[in-house]
Amino acid sequence: MKLWTLMLILTLCVVAVSAYSKIRQKRTWIIDSFTIEEENPGPFPYVLGTIHIEKKYLVNFELSGSGVEVEPKGVLSINGKTGEVLVHKMVDYEAYPVLRLKFEAKNVSNDKVDTRLGVEVKIQDINDHAPVFKPLNYEKSINESEPQGKLILAVFASDDDDGTTPNGTFNYRLVSTTPKTDNVEFYINQNNDVGSIYFKGCLDYEKAQKYTLLIEAKDNGDKVQLSSTSKVVLNVIDHNNHLPEITGHTGSGKIKERESGVIVLRLQVRDKDTQGSPAWKAKFTLHGDPENYFKIETDPKTNEGILTVVKAMDYEEQTSRNVSISVENEVPYFSCKVKNRTPQGLWDVETFAQGSSTATPTELYSVTIAVEDINDPPEFVPPVKEIMIMENAKVGTHLETFTAKDPDKSFGSSFFFAKGEDKDNWVTLDPKTGQVSVAKLMDRESPFVKNSTYSVIVYVVDNAQPPLTGTGTLIIHLGDQNDNVPLLKKDSENVYVCLADKETMTNITAEDLDLPPYSEPFHYELQGDVDGKWRIEPNPGTTVNLVREKNLHSGHYRLQLKISDNQGFGLVQNLSVTVCDCTITPNCQGHRLVYARPSLSAIGIMIFAFLLLLAFLLMALLLSCKHQKAMIPTDDAPDWYLIKSNIETPGTDCKMPPKVFQTDMSENPVKATDHLGAQNGISTQELVVNNGFAAFSDQQMIRRSFRRSSTRRSYRNINNYDMTQSMSRNYSAYYSDDIHMREALLIQLNQSLLQLQNPQEELGDYKPHCYAVEGEPVTDQNLDTLSIPETDFNLDIFTNLDIQFNKLAAMCKPDLMS
Known part of the structure; x- marks a missing residue:
């Protein structure tokens, strides 16, 4: 029982506390509102109002927020005992339309908040701003x-x-x-x-x-x-509401015939619009001038119209010309006029706009231009004549007769004819009748003829002061005749053909200055003995092939070639052909230089080389005079000496016998060597005999004399050249005093060389054969043997000769040298 009583008491306490809490919470959210008139002049301070709360004990009132400690500061305050709110100064509505504050009531005994309220102060606007x-x-x-x-x-x-x-x-x-x-x-x-x-x-x-x-x-x-x-x-x-008006003109209003670029009139304009504005600037239009003899422009300074003749007029065609001129402004015309002022709505107005049906028509200003007659030049009728005549016409042949007239009506005058341009003086002109005749033979192929046409300019001159001239043209069309033969072109006069085992060819081209049918196609015909050597294909033609037969060897050939035109009219011409080995000189370009015209730079190089050679010759002469070599005399040859030397490269030759190869072959076999050298393109002076062995003094001559295949030549000539070059350079003064031995060696050598070369074919191709290596003893001596009878061979001559000659002698007579 006591427990239930206790529980009931606790429940009533909780309910009471809860009810009290709800009442205090509700009082906390009560908001009071006040109003302040904007810009209220006071006097300050005045009471705005009082905040009332229920209280059974002493409290203190506090106010905070906008208008107190927040901008605008110092406007409001509160009486802490009574709760009265005071206003201390004016407030601007436009800056602070509402002031929001917080009100609190605190218990005096414990300084705890008893009541908290929100306060709102509205600023009442007044009319203090104008629009x-x-x-x-x-x-x-x-x-x-x-x-x-x-x-x-x-x-x-x-x-x-x-x-x-x-x-x-x-x-x-x-x-x-x-x-x-x-x-x-x-x-x-x-x-x-x-x-x-x-x-x-x-x-x-x-x-x-x-x-x-x-x-x-x-x-x-x-x-x-x-x-x-x-x-x-x-x-x-200012707009264009005033039309421009032409008030008059200045100027003579006259022009001379054939006159242009001359001002005829200046037209004055009046315009009420603002000067200088587009509404004032005039723009003129010319009427009645379909031939466009005149033009009219606006003077930018005076606004005048300037009438100028731009195309020459002819007095004989018209003595005067009537034209009309209109003027307007740069901007369109517009006009507005008030007809009635109505009390309601827009007024009644009348408008005019350029281009509309109500626009005022433009007035025309008429002027007359007079044309003055002057002396006109005579005129050809017609000014250009064309005729057709065959070339080579007979001198004196009549070509054409010119006629002329004087267009003047008031200036009658006589005139005569004169020749103007006649580049090659082909014609004559009669000054009275205007008759044109042939003065010399006309050639259609002349450089003065273009497209088979030759032009002559003639003049007709009156006798006025100053004299006036008319110009006429005679165009002569020349017919072609077969008066030219086809000729080889410049680049076809000297041609080049490569050497090969099969047939080779090159192109040759001819040209004829005549026109068809007197020119191409041409017929080519080789003259002389050309069977099996040369032929032409195809034939006929303009450009044909010159074919080299496969058995023809290298060299220079001069062929006789007859070229005939399509009518059989032709001429025999020389054709130079070079057959060369293109494997050495591709496309024979090296040979082409022989026929090329030397340039200035090439001539300069040649002169420099000549001077350099002359300097070397002078130096050689001085050296030959200062240095004397000890000579070894030989038997029966007081003029022949061998230079004593036991080294590989002795000194320079000092003397060359002048009559080594001048004997006839029937008397002296040396002539065969001369013939062999000439046959291979080598002069006699280039071939000398050193110790009984034929040697060439130039490496190029060796290649030309002993040419075989490129492989054989490249190897054999190197070895032969090494030996013979050394012998020729070091022992050029060695000559045998035994004339029989010398003749036998030369005969044997010539026969061997002639056997290697067939005049009708090139040297055969042989594999290279190595017979010795430099610096090693000779083990293989399988060379061509030079057979010399023992009775003609004197071995005593080899007694004092060096190893090089012994090697040569061993090859010639191995049994004697063993």
């Missing part, structure tokens, strides 16, 4: 031709007062217009905060170039209305 234009003033330019009822300008204003009250709303009003004219009226319409400006009537630049409008914006305040004004300046741009 303001943005921008404050306006300016705009409008064309004079702007139609009425069209929006000109929009103005804008704003009010900082409360827009939901009459203090923040306003209206626009047109206060004044300066100047006042009877042709236009301005008005303003409002749409919300925008004021739109329009006008009625017609703008006229001549009546007013500028209008100033005063626009007012006034609010609707209850106690007082505030307003402001804006100045609107409208600049009127």
Whole structure:
């Protein structure tokens, strides 16, 4: 029982506490509201109101927030004992429309918050701001031709007062217009905060170039209305509402025939529009001149029209010309006129626009241009004549007769003919009759003829002062005759063919200055003994092939070639052909240089080489005089000496016998050597005998004399050249005194060389054969043997000779040298 009683007491306490808590929480959210009039002048401080709360004990009141310690600071305060709220200064609505604060009541005994309230102070707006234009003033330019009822300008204003009250709303009003004219009226319409400006009537630049409008914006305040004004300046741009008018002209109004580029007239214009503006600048149009003899332009300074003749006129065709001129401005014409000023809506106006059906027609200004007669030159009738004649016509043949007339009506005069341009003096001209005849044979292939045409210029001259001249042209078309033979072209006179085991060929081309059928195709015919050597294919033709038969060896050939045209008219010509080994010199380019015309640089090189050679010869002469070599005399040959030497490269030759190869072959076999050298393109002086062995003093001559295949020649000539070059350079003075031995050696050598070469074919191809290696003893001596009878061979001559000759002797007579 006691337990239940205890539980009941606890439950009632909890309910009581809960009820008390709800009541205190509700009082905490109570908000009081106050109102302050904006800009209230006081006196300050004054009581705004009192905050009341239920209390059974002493409390202190506190106020915080906007207007107290938060901006705007110091506006409000509260009496801590009574709860009265005081106002200490003015508040601006536009800056702080509402002040929000917090109120607290604290128990004096324990300084705990008893009550907390939210307080709101509203600032009541007053009409303290007038509407303001943005921008404050306006300016705009409008064309004079702007139609009425069209929006000109929009103005804008704003009010900082409360827009939901009459203090923040306003209206626009047109206060004044300066100047006042009877042709236009301005008005303003409002749409919300925008004021739109329009006008009625017609703008006229001549009546007013500028209008100033005063626009007012006034609010609707209850106690007082505030307003402001804006100045609107409208600049009127002069448009073309006045037509230009031609008032007269200056100038003679006369021109001479055949005269151009001369000013005939200057036309004056009057225009009421602003000078210098596009509405004032004149633009002229010329009428009645379909041939375009004249042109008219505007003087940019005076606005005058300048009439100029640009195409020569002929007095004989017309003595005068009537033309008309109209003028307008650069911008289209526009005109507006007020007919009736209606009280409502737009006015009744009449407008004119250029190009419309109501436009005023342009007036024409007529002038007459007189043409003065002057002396005209005589004229050929016709000025150009063409004739056809065969070339090589007989001298004196009549070609053509020119006729001329004098177009003058008032200047009658006589005239004569004269020849102008006749590049090759082919014709004669009779000065009285104008008859043209052949003066010398005409050649269609002449360089003065172009496309088979030759032109002659003739003049007709009157006897006036100064004399005037007319020009005529005679065009002579020349017919072709077969008066030229086909000739080889320059690059076909000297041709080159490669050497090969099979047939080779090259192109040759001829040309004929005549026209078909007197020219190509040509017929080529080789003259002389050419069977099995040369032939032409194909034949006939313009460019053909010269074919070398396969058995023809290398060398230079001069062929006789007859070339005939399509009518059989021809001529025998020389054709130079070079057959050469293209494996050594590709395409025979080296041989081409022989026929090439030397250039200035090549001539300079040749001169330099000649001077250099001359210097070497002088040095050799000096050396030969200063250095004497000890000579070894030989038997029966007082003039023949061998230089004593036991080294591989002895000194320089000092003496060359002048009559070594001058004996006839029937008397002396040396002549065969001379013949062999000539047969291989080698002069006698290039071939000498050294120790009984034929040797060439130039490496190129060795290659030409002993030419076989490229492989055989490249190896054999190197070895032979090494030996013979050394012998020729070091032992050129060695000559045997035994004439029989010398003759036998030469006969044997010539026979061997002649056997190697068949005049009708090239040397055969042989594999290279090595018979010795430099610096090693000779083991293989399988060379061609030179057989010399023992009775003609004197071995005593080899007693004092060096190893080189012994090697040669061993090859010739091995049994004697063993």
